[in-house]
Every structure is written in structure tokens, then in C-alpha cells.
């Protein structure tokens with residue numbers, strides 16, 4: 001199976017089995033918007049729960065928040081997003097593709113390139129020379145490109161019952177204005193009600209630093225964790241749910257004493273790699289990559305990406321940045337509120353006197369939840385080739401998701417729809433549901449087809465109720481990854497399933 005095939009198979013499986021659908025599909029779909037179906041919502045929630053468990057429940061130095069998506073617009077001015085959250089937008093003058101200059105294929109300035117006039121389907125070959133930008137069009141390879149324009153990725157909207165456009169037209173009515181003056185008035189009428197959809201969850205953790213620290217009596221080092229939707233008006237959306245405009249993040253800001261930040265960065269890169277590998281089948285497909293100095297954001301003194309080997313190559317799954325004291329200092333300066341911490345047990349390093357007030361440094365592991373859904377699906381997908389009873393070649397598709405993140409933990413399957421078997425199956429399902437597990441009771445189709453469906457959606461166990469069950473209270477348990485079957489008592493079977501969903505340590 002080549003890598004492009006794998007992606008096509010994942011997208012098709014997602015739709016066929018109900019993991020991910022194109023949003024508004026019956027209206028022709030909306031570019032880059034996706035809906036998580038009955039299985040996708042379970043997988044996404046389970047990954048989020050696994051993260052929350054490791055970040056919040058398993059420790060006493062991190063607590064969670066759930067902040068508004070729409071925050072005060074000044075937050076985004078202070079954080080630097082209004083001025084700087086932009087990507088270089090470039091138009092290809094040959095094929096009309098719009099792309100990000102910083103992600104385009106780089107070539108030495110002055111080198112010669114050949115591309116097809118009008119784009120990939122063109123017939124005439126033309127020559128060009130790579131300009132000072134040092135890249136070419138990612139689609140047709142042309143060097144004929146527009147200049148870069150900075151495009152701000154934040155979604156803007158209006159808060160309150162005002163229509164900035166109405167206000168603008170009222171303002172300009174009867175006035176003879178230049179384009180510049182009109183633009184100024186338009187920006188002004190937008191500004192009065194302007195708010196942004198958050199492009200990251202992180203800023204709320206800085207803005208609520210004091211409230212959380214004081215209300216929960218947290219002592220540095222401590223962290224604030226949050227999961228939720230973020231929005232970026234991406235120039236290029238790509239690879240299914242890898243990059244979309246609406247997505248979900250899992251971020252944690254860990255506040256530490258200045259001078260200890262490098263050791264905490266090391267700690268969090270180790271922790272986060274362990275977390276991914278605990279749930280993965282192929283741990284070697286997750287790696288850490290340190291940022292080059294030229295890649296670092298201006299507020300960051302060191303940063304690592306957790307990367308996954310996607311079908312198109314290594315790409316980001318999570319960023320783990322040492323953000324210094326930049327954010328707290330900026331918000332403190334903008335609001336006049338002292339966003340600092342007083343450690344009464346430590347002497348001030350400057351004066352030597354007891355008690356030290358300082359602005360904590362921050363380590364930020366920032367993961368993509370929706371991107372993790374894709375990575376774990378890719379990691380779990382496997383095909384086993386064999387032959388069926390009639391000698392025909394068959395492929396068994398298995399999603400080897402860790403039981404703790406699998407959408408359905410067990411399927412209870414009566415062999416026939418009579419003789420009390422459906423009722424017995426329902427009783428077993430009830431016992432598992434009472435333990436808090438999402439289980440399926442499935443009576444339709446042949447037992448073979450039901451096994452195949454549950455292999456394909458990653459259900460770790462199929463529990464078959466047959467005539468013997470009615471005599472001896474035993475069932476056959478079929479293990480997804482090996483297709484091995486074992487007969488055991490119903491009590492042992494319930495125990496086996498419950499034990500399997502425990503999170504790996």
C-alpha cells in the first residue's frame with residue numbers, strides 16, 4: 001500500500017463507517033469543514049479524555065479551565081496576534097494557485113525552472129528563473145509569482161446588535177471621500193464592535209493566571225490546561241482534518257521559576273513523547289524535532305515539535321515551546337494588573353532578602369486534538385492479506401486503536417436472533433454499560449460480516465452469544481488484533497473488557 005493510498009483509504013473509511021463527514025455535504029460541502037460522526041466523536045472525546053487524564057487527573061500541579069472562544073479584542077492586540085499572526089500569501093501568476101510563501105518548495109535564487117503554461121494540464125513548456133523570494137509555486141512549479149502579502153489568520157466578527165456595514169454607509173452618505181478616507185471610516189465602524197474567534201486556546205490561561213493561581217491556591221511550578229475549538233483562516237487547508245480552519249486544541253501553560261525553564265522544557269518534551277507512544281502501535285513514527293533559531297517565534301527561547309510521519313512526510317502534531325515570561329509581562333503591561341508570583345520561601349536573588357516576587361516563565365505543550373485523531377487513525381490502520389474458505393484472496397482491515405481510545409469497547413453479538421440469545425446479549429451489554437463503557441449490541445448480518453465491521457472500526461472485543469451460552473453462561477471472546485477466540489465465563493469476559501480499557505502507564 002503506498003502512502004497516497006493509505007490517506008484515500010482513511011478518508012473513505014471515515015465516511016463509510018461514520019468517523020468524519022464533510023460538513024454540509026448535501027449542500028456541496030464547505031471547504032475544510034468537517035463533522036465528526038458517531039464513531040469520530042467517540043474517538044475524539046476519548047483522545048481528549050486521555051490527555052486530560054494525564055495532564056489534570058494524574059497530577060496535583062495542573063488544573064483545568066474552559067474559557068470563552070470570544071475574548072476581549074485587546075487580548076489579541078497585547079498577545080501580538082493582531083499585528084503578527086499572519087502568513088505570507090502569494091498568488092501564482094501561472095496557474096492561479098494561492099499559497100503560503102513560507103511553506104513553498106525552496107530553490108536557489110537564480111536557478112532555472114521549467115513548468116507548464118497555465119498549470120499542470122498545460123501543453124506548452126516554459127522556462128523561468130527563481131526570483132529573490134527563493135521559492136516556486138507548490139502546484140505547477142512556476143517562478144512567476146506575485147509579491148508576498150501578509151494575511152492575518154484571525155477570523156473577525158462583530159459582537160452585539162450592530163451591523164458595521166450599515167454604520168459605515170450611514171457615515172459616508174453624502175460625503176465625497178477618497179478611498180483612503182473611506183477605508184479609515186470602514187475600519188473604524190468595524191472596530192467599534194470587532195471581536196475575534198480565538199486562534200489558540202493559550203491566551204485565556206495567561207489572562208486568567210491570577211484567578212486560577214489564587215482560587216486554586218496553586219504554587220509555582222504549576223500548570224493550567226484547556227481543550228477547545230480554535231479558528232484560523234488558513235491560506236491553504238490540506239490533508240483532510242490535518243489543517244482546517246476550525247479545529248480543536250489541547251494546550252497547557254506550565255508556569256515555572258525563571259532559570260528552571262530549560263529543565264522543565266526537557267521534562268515536558270519527554271512526557272509528551274511518552275504520552276503519544278503509550279497509545280501508539282508504531283512509536284517510531286512519532287519524533288521530536290528542535291526548532292532552528294530562525295524558526296523560533298520572537299517570544300520563544302527554545303521550541304520542539306512533536307512530529308508524526310504522515311503519508312506525505314514528517315509534520316507537526318504538537319509544539320512544545322519555552323515562551324519565557326513574554327505573555328504574562330505583556331498582559332500585565334497592558335492592563336496594569338501585576339501578573340506575578342510571590343515565593344515567600346525563596347530569597348530574592350538580587351537583594352538576598354527573604355521572599356521573591358517574580359514573573360514566571362512558561363513552558364507550553366500545545367497539541368492538536370483533531371490532528372491527533374488523524375495521527376492515531378493512521379497509526380492504527382492495518383491490512384492483513386489472507387484467503388477465505390473458497391480460496392479467494394481477502395483483506396482484513398483492522399484499526400488497532402488502543403482500547404482506551406477505541407470508540408466502541410466491545411460488541412456483543414448473538415449468533416441468531418432467537419432462542420433467548422438477543423436477551424442474553426443485551427444483559428451482557430448492560431453489565432458493560434454499567435461500568436461506563438460504550439458497547440454495541442449487534443444482531444444484523446452474518447457473524448463474519450459483523451466481525452469484519454468491528455475490526456474495521458477498531459472494536460477490541462467481539463463477544464459472541466451462542467447456544468452454549470444459554471447452557472453454561474460462557475461466551476466466545478474474539479480478540480480484534482489476532483482474531484483469536486477464547487471461551488470464557490460471562491463474568492471473566494466482562495472483567496477482561498473492563499481491564500483492557502485502563503489507560504496505559
Ligand code: ATP
Pocket residue numbers: 200232234241242243244245246247248249316317318319366367368369370371372
Ligand atoms: P502548523 O505549522 O502546522 O501551521 P502551528 O505551528 O501554527 O502549526 P501551533 O500554533 O503550535 O501550530 O498550534 C498547536 C497545535 O495545534 C499544532 O501542533 C497542531 O496540532 C494544531 N493546529 C494548528 N493549526 C491547525 C489547523 N489549522 N488545523 C488543525 N490543527 C491545527
